[in-house]
Amino acid sequence: MPMPALTASPLTTDETLTADYAKGRAPWGQDLRGDAAALSLYQRHLLITGLSNQGKTAALRALALWLALDRSVEFWIGDLKGLKDWKMFDGIAGVLIMGPTDDHVIQVTEMVENGVEEMNRRLQAPAGTEFPPLVIIVDEAQVAFMCPAVDEEKRPYGGQRSTSRYFNAARKIHNQGRTVNVLLWQGTQDPTDQNLPKLVREGAHTRAALALGTESQARMALGDKAVNSGAAPHLLRQGLDKGTVVVASDGIAIPAGQSSITVRTHYIDDDAAAEIAERAKRLRDGVTTLRVIDRSEERDPLADIHSVFGETQRLVTQDVLKRLSALNPDAYGRWTFTDLRRVLEDTGAEPYKSDGRMVVARDRVTRALANRDADGSASAS
Numbered sequence: 001m002p003m004p005a006l007t008a009s010p011l012t013t014d015e016t017l018t019a020d021y022a023k024g025r026a027p028w029g030q031d032l033r034g035d036a037a038a039l040s041l042y043q044r045h046l047l048i049t050g051l052s053n054q055g056k057t058a059a060l061r062a063l064a065l066w067l068a069l070d071r072s073v074e075f076w077i078g079d080l081k082g083l084k085d086w087k088m089f090d091g092i093a094g095v096l097i098m099g100p101t102d103d104h105v106i107q108v109t110e111m112v113e114n115g116v117e118e119m120n121r122r123l124q125a126p127a128g129t130e131f132p133p134l135v136i137i138v139d140e141a142q143v144a145f146m147c148p149a150v151d152e153e154k155r156p157y158g159g160q161r162s163t164s165r166y167f168n169a170a171r172k173i174h175n176q177g178r179t180v181n182v183l184l185w186q187g188t189q190d191p192t193d194q195n196l197p198k199l200v201r202e203g204a205h206t207r208a209a210l211a212l213g214t215e216s217q218a219r220m221a222l223g224d225k226a227v228n229s230g231a232a233p234h235l236l237r238q239g240l241d242k243g244t245v246v247v248a249s250d251g252i253a254i255p256a257g258q259s260s261i262t263v264r265t266h267y268i269d270d271d272a273a274a275e276i277a278e279r280a281k282r283l284r285d286g287v288t289t290l291r292v293i294d295r296s297e298e299r300d301p302l303a304d305i306h307s308v309f310g311e312t313q314r315l316v317t318q319d320v321l322k323r324l325s326a327l328n329p330d331a332y333g334r335w336t337f338t339d340l341r342r343v344l345e346d347t348g349a350e351p352y353k354s355d356g357r358m359v360v361a362r363d364r365v366t367r368a369l370a371n372r373d374a375d376g377s378a379s380a381s
Contacts, residue, residue, distance in 0.1 A: 004034030009266030040251035050210025078108035142195035160197035174203030206249035286311030
């Protein structure tokens with residue numbers, strides 16, 4: 001009996017479609033009978049892996065594109081492939097890092113560490129506080145695990161030991177992030193114990209695999225229980241089954257008695273992805289994406305402070321510091337409130353208290369920047 005034809009993604013055919021992080025399910029594809037397969041992303045860390053060029057990024061991106069249609073969800077994205085597969089998230093993601101070098105790994109690691117700090121802030125908030133979802137995506141995560149760079153204290157960014165900064169940050173989010181809606185999604189290829197450590201891969205609630213080369217890789221990707229019960233991504237045909245994933249998750253309907261399901265994911269090309277992203281941007285209040293910059297360039301702290309506001313009218317000082325650190329960790333990663341106050345002192349944009357919290361107002365920084373530039377022009381003339 002021939003396999004049913006794969007239909008187009010509802011994301012591309014229904015321009016009125018929206019998402020609901022807590023209650024909805026992402027339209028991801030069809031099962032082998034042709035029935036729609038949809039995935040809940042609520043409070044679930046995610047791992048998707050497979051051999052190179054099997055559709056991993058497209059499958060991962062399709063989930064993010066659906067979730068972007070829920071305006072409450074914030075994204076921080078690190079693409080360590082660097083081929084601009086995630087460029088349409090410029091204007092959606094709060095942080096967008098694209099590139100394959102050690103320097104990009106450092107930036108991505110610091111982004112994930114900032115996620116740990118945000119998680120800890122939320123964990124210490126008063127009981128009953130609700131938090132918007134923060135989804136941290138690292139595509140080609142094996143590049144981070146294999147990175148040989150070390151910091152000034154000789155701590156490695158990559159690796160799988162307790163001293164590895166990326167490994168530690170990922171584990172911390174896996175351990176405690178779910179309950180405060182800080183989630184880590186990772187995409188990785190050709191898994192081994194070196195480029196996908198056991199403790200990290202087992203921290204994902206949803207595990208999916210495209211075609212893999214061996215049964216041992218299938219066990220790394222999905223776990224022994226799923227493979228022992230029949231999950232076999234290593235039997236998928238490389239190239240011929242491109243875009244087909246074997247999924248182990250309680251977030252998707254799995255036939256009774258089975259521990260996994262095979263899904264043929266909808267393929268959304270770059271042009272269609274850009275159109276969906278534009279719909280998502282129209283639902284949002286204007287997001288200024290912080291992108292990786294040349295770490296050696298001279299900084300203008302007042303201009304950088306202004307840039308991190310985006311369309312937001314007012315930020316608590318801690319959020320200003322967090323956004324500055326994401327913008328350029330070398331320049332601002334160690335900044336404290338004192339550093340921020342020093343730059344804004346006597347500009348008319350000094351931090352002030354509102355509802356018991358120290359805040360900075362965007363319009364005041366705008367005026368301070370305009371006044372400074374005007375004074376500079378007058379001096380030059």
